[in-house]
Amino acid sequence: MIRPEELNALMGMSEDAGRLLAFALTPKARPSLPTYAELLKRYQSDVSLQILTEGLARGLGLRVLEVGPLGMVLGAQDDSPFALRLADYRQNLSSEDRMVHGLIQLAIAAWCFPTAQALEDSSRSVITLSAPQVVQYLRDLALKLKAQAEQDPEIASPELREAWRVVLALPEIRETPDSRRSAGTLKGMVQYALEQLEKNGMLKRSQDETGETYRTLSAYRVQVRELGALSSFRWIQETRRRCPDFILSGS
Amino acid sequence: MTESSPDSWQEALTRRLRALLRTAPIHRLEASKSLREGDLSRHDLRALALRVLDATIDCMGLGGGASRELLLEALEPLIRGAEPELAPDRQVALANLVIDGLLNEKDRRQAFSEAYASLEQGLVVHRSLSFHLLREEELPDGSIVVRATPEGINLYTGMLEYDVEDAQAADEAVLRSQLNRGRLTQAIATARQARLRSIEYEQKLVTRLRDLERDITQVHWSRDELPLLHTSRLHIEERLKLEHELKDSIEQKLEGAQSESRRQLASLSSTLDDCIGRHLRLQNRLIDANDTFLREQEKQAFRPRQLTPLPHLEVDVLFPALEQPLREVAAAADQLLTWFQAPCAPPVFDLSLLADRLLAPRRGEGEQNVSLEAPELELLTGMATRFTPEDHLETERLLHALPADGLSLGTLLAQSRALEHTRSLRHLLVLQVLDAWDDRPGLPQVRSLGTPLSDPEFEGDDLLVLPGRAPKSEVLPPLTPAPKALVHPLSP
Numbered sequence: 001m002i003r004p005e006e007l008n009a010l011m012g013m014s015e016d017a018g019r020l021l022a023f024a025l026t027p028k029a030r031p032s033l034p035t036y037a038e039l040l041k042r043y044q045s046d047v048s049l050q051i052l053t054e055g056l057a058r059g060l061g062l063r064v065l066e067v068g069p070l071g072m073v074l075g076a077q078d079d080s081p082f083a084l085r086l087a088d089y090r091q092n093l094s095s096e097d098r099m100v101h102g103l104i105q106l107a108i109a110a111w112c113f114p115t116a117q118a119l120e121d122s123s124r125s126v127i128t129l130s131a132p133q134v135v136q137y138l139r140d141l142a143l144k145l146k147a148q149a150e151q152d153p154e155i156a157s158p159e160l161r162e163a164w165r166v167v168l169a170l171p172e173i174r175e176t177p178d179s180r181r182s183a184g185t186l187k188g189m190v191q192y193a194l195e196q197l198e199k200n201g202m203l204k205r206s207q208d209e210t211g212e213t214y215r216t217l218s219a220y221r222v223q224v225r226e227l228g229a230l231s232s233f234r235w236i237q238e239t240r241r242r243c244p245d246f247i248l249s250g251s
Numbered sequence: 252m253t254e255s256s257p258d259s260w261q262e263a264l265t266r267r268l269r270a271l272l273r274t275a276p277i278h279r280l281e282a283s284k285s286l287r288e289g290d291l292s293r294h295d296l297r298a299l300a301l302r303v304l305d306a307t308i309d310c311m312g313l314g315g316g317a318s319r320e321l322l323l324e325a326l327e328p329l330i331r332g333a334e335p336e337l338a339p340d341r342q343v344a345l346a347n348l349v350i351d352g353l354l355n356e357k358d359r360r361q362a363f364s365e366a367y368a369s370l371e372q373g374l375v376v377h378r379s380l381s382f383h384l385l386r387e388e389e390l391p392d393g394s395i396v397v398r399a400t401p402e403g404i405n406l407y408t409g410m411l412e413y414d415v416e417d418a419q420a421a422d423e424a425v426l427r428s429q430l431n432r433g434r435l436t437q438a439i440a441t442a443r444q445a446r447l448r449s450i451e452y453e454q455k456l457v458t459r460l461r462d463l464e465r466d467i468t469q470v471h472w473s474r475d476e477l478p479l480l481h482t483s484r485l486h487i488e489e490r491l492k493l494e495h496e497l498k499d500s501i502e503q504k505l506e507g508a509q510s511e512s513r514r515q516l517a518s519l520s521s522t523l524d525d526c527i528g529r530h531l532r533l534q535n536r537l538i539d540a541n542d543t544f545l546r547e548q549e550k551q552a553f554r555p556r557q558l559t560p561l562p563h564l565e566v567d568v569l570f571p572a573l574e575q576p577l578r579e580v581a582a583a584a585d586q587l588l589t590w591f592q593a594p595c596a597p598p599v600f601d602l603s604l605l606a607d608r609l610l611a612p613r614r615g616e617g618e619q620n621v622s623l624e625a626p627e628l629e630l631l632t633g634m635a636t637r638f639t640p641e642d643h644l645e646t647e648r649l650l651h652a653l654p655a656d657g658l659s660l661g662t663l664l665a666q667s668r669a670l671e672h673t674r675s676l677r678h679l680l681v682l683q684v685l686d687a688w689d690d691r692p693g694l695p696q697v698r699s700l701g702t703p704l705s706d707p708e709f710e711g712d713d714l715l716v717l718p719g720r721a722p723k724s725e726v727l728p729p730l731t732p733a734p735k736a737l738v739h740p741l742s743p
Binding site for chain 1: 356359360361386387388389390391393395546559560561562563564565566567568569570571572573574575576578581583584586587588589590591592593594595596597
């Protein structure tokens with residue numbers, strides 16, 4: 001039987017846990033907000049609030065990746081209602097477009113943190129990047145693979161083409177008559193991904209004359225380190241096990 | 252300045268060599284300026300680099316860091332002084348070049364790495380010195396500022412081979428002597444130097460404590476950290492004691508001082524207050540360090556640790572992913588988004604909120620100082636058509652002349668090119684073929700060939716165009732979906 005004062009305390013703490021998660025899910029919320037700062041400080045010293053917040057997060061399909069002076073960083077499970085889906089990200093995508101949009105997420109992370117040491121070295125938290133840099137990076141890797149492939153294989157179906165061929169077949173840039181970028185080009189897709197990352201509080205756009213340079217925030221490193229890196233590594237290992245013939249050497 | 256402890260010449264040589272190596276990035280910046288775009292011969296990039304360090308350290312004294320805008324402002328007088336006619340955008344580009352050079356932007360902000368040889372036990376051993384001079388850091392309010400590392404501060408203050416603790420003690424001794432002898436101008440310069448030292452020491456300690464908070468397994472608390480904290484506490488207590496003594500001495504001198512001396516003594520007092528404040532904050536942090544460690548230990552001990560080491564994203568994940576078939580990577584696209592993008596609250600349609608917004612009274616517009624010019628309009632006498640009647644006739648002729656087994660769109664376009672038709676006509680031809688996709692009687696029949704179209708002006712799927720069927724009186728077949736990849740023109 002819970003006493004009324006214990007119930008009140010529990011309700012108050014639940015409210016605080018919910019508020020903390022709400023701050024973490026709001027990209028523009030920063031720990032400079034007094035309420036957020038106070039909740040973060042309490043979270044770090046109050047075990048009950050920690051347990052309640054983490055339980056609430058788990059119920060919502062979220063995981064607390066890190067809590068620190070720069071805020072709380074959450075990651076979503078695959079089936080979480082808060083997970084960003086391709087259908088919400090971009091609509092009416094062909095199979096090729098889906099592949100490229102997914103690959104671009106990986107390419108941006110790899111460009112910023114190419115090695116395990118780079119991921120672990122939090123003193124390098126702020127990395128600058130731009131769409132042309134990521135495009136060049138992805139194309140360079142694809143060209144390396146092209147050079148390794150001895151000949152174009154006869155592919156029965158377009159779905160079996162290697163991802164690097166699709167990347168190289170995409171035009172890099174295409175100007176539209178009113179100077180907007182074209183969404184069907186590699187640069188257009190990368191730029192879109194960077195804009196989404198900025199919208200979700202992972203990157204910050206620089207105030208330079210081009211407006212096309214971004215800087216990573218610490219939340220992005222945490223996201224990649226605590227969730228993206230290992231999950232994607234496990235996925236690629238599983239895929240290689242299922243598709244050994246596609247481990248290239250002129251196949 | 253004499254060395255505090257008796258080093259062998261080998262140790263002193265290595266220490267001085269390492270100190271010298273930390274200036275290498277600045278010299279490289281200057282040496283490579285002839286390879287840069289534009290003529291930079293009138294600018295000394297070393298001076299600009301030192302000014303960046305100076306402005307950055309100055310801002311760090313206030314507890315934050317320097318924004319890019321502030322650094323650009325700090326460099327402007329030097330750049331303008333060397334080349335007054337330089338365009339503003341070139342000034343900004345030059346300033347960014349220097350700042351990015353100190354951040355090691357070209358190596359994606361990794362530490363500078365300088366190889367050197369040191370003499371150890373009679374053998375020459377090749378080592379590498381890694382260091383940063385500047386870093387960009389995120390602040391709790393989301394802004395990003397530039398901060399100097401202890402190596403950067405050390406380089407700037409010029410005492411490259413001495414520990415910051417020894418340098419602080421030396422500065423205070425010199426300051427006391429100058430104050431006693433009434434050399435106030437020199438004392439002010441020494442006090443500023445002492446302030447820089449205190450900033451450097453703060454950075455050194457704060458970095459160490461931050462490493463502890465990040466991962467306690469990287470530190471051996473009782474063996475390494477406790478003795479260091481004890482030494483640091485003693486050092487700070489001694490600094491505070493001496494600084495208070497200096498302040499007392501200044502206050503005594505203020506009583507009988509003349510106006511110019513009063514101003515100088517006030518400036519000295521203010522600089523000392525800054526150092527005292529910084530040392531007091533550090534002292535509090537050190538006092539709490541043990542509790543912080545215990546708290547972090549409790550927190551981190553129960554944090555689930557990954558048994559698998561982190562992969563190298565480029566070599567272990569991205570490169571193999573590029574080798575995989577399209578369908579595998581496409582199938583994982585949703586997951587890749589979830590793993591690499593932040594979770595976001597799904598937007599929820601709120602009818603009452605929408606109604607409120609739509610019914611809200613219109614905001615009054617302020618006075619507009621913009622003069623609106625009436626646009627020049629002309630009456631259109633007829634609709635402009637995209638394609639000429641000749642284009643329509645010619646494409647109709649091409650489509651009626653199809654053989655029984657049809658022709659591919661690529662072949663049709665090649666024929667049109669061979670007949671020297673205009674690009675506009677070929678565009679109309681493509682549109683008419685696409686229009687025929689939904690199989691209406693009277694129009695050509697169009698099927699997908701499943702291969703890409705090979706044409707210099709258009710891209711997409713290649714299509715087989717067959718002669719049209721005669722119109723029938725029965726119900727038209729249902730619409731079939733359009734080709735997956737539309738045929739669309741490449742750049743004009």
